[in-house]
Amino acid sequence: MRLFIAIDLPFEAKKEIVGVRELIKNKGGIKWVEMENIHLTLKFLGEVKEDKVSAIEKRLRAVAKDTEPFIISLRDVGGFPNVRESRVIWVGVEQGREMVYELNRKIERAMEKLGFERDSRFHPHITIGRVKRGRVNVQGLKFHYPSIFVKSFFLISSRLTPSGPIYTPLREFKLGEG
Numbered sequence: 077m078r079l080f081i082a083i084d085l086p087f088e089a090k091k092e093i094v095g096v097r098e099l100i101k102n103k104g105g106i107k108w109v110e111m112e113n114i115h116l117t118l119k120f121l122g123e124v125k126e127d128k129v130s131a132i133e134k135r136l137r138a139v140a141k142d143t144e145p146f147i148i149s150l151r152d153v154g155g156f157p158n159v160r161e162s163r164v165i166w167v168g169v170e171q172g173r174e175m176v177y178e179l180n181r182k183i184e185r186a187m188e189k190l191g192f193e194r195d196s197r198f199h200p201h202i203t204i205g206r207v208k209r210g211r212v213n214v215q216g217l218k219f220h221y222p223s224i225f226v227k228s229f230f231l232i233s234s235r236l237t238p239s240g241p242i243y244t245p246l247r248e249f250k251l252g253e254g
């Protein structure tokens with residue numbers, strides 16, 4: 077199964093994030109992330125054997141227990157590999173960035189012990205679209221969403237289908253509890 081670890085966002089935030097689509101002029105070649113699929117990825121695990129899942133969950137419980145809930149806010153629009161010629165369009169994290177980095181670091185360390193490769197290029201972002209044809213300039217596009225209380229993260233399975241990925245949360249890890 078294909079797995080990743082992510083922070084879910086409140087319905088209201090997802091609704092506002094979807095509104096960013098309207099700010100972009102050349103929408104032609106963009107595949108948008110469905111509203112219900114919008115999330116903040118903490119770690120992509122990739123293909124994982126089913127018998128490894130309980131060990132992953134155990135480690136993630138320990139990480140969650142060791143992390144207090146925190147607040148993030150969202151700010152502006154960015155792109156990978158860069159803002160003027162983007163292939164991946166995203167909304168950025170402003171407040172709480174350090175906490176997201178710290179949570180990622182803890183998860184990377186925990187998953188490394190299970191043999192997953194450490195990703196050193198982590199950059200907190202919420203992908204809203206992927207550019208299938210050409211490149212898109214998102215420079216200067218403004219967005220703000222205040223005060224999201226992050227009280228948990230999820231282990232999610234991703235099934236790829238021709239009409240897009242289907243994400244199924246397998247387990248929620250409550251911060252401060254595990």
Ligand code: 2AM
Binds near residue numbers: 120164201202203
């Ligand atoms: P994203 O956050 O930039 O969109 C589920 O597929 C999530 O895992 C997506 O949100 C995606 O990144 C991330 N992801 C998918 N494939 C990946 C890969 N090969 N390396 C890193 N992250 C990946």
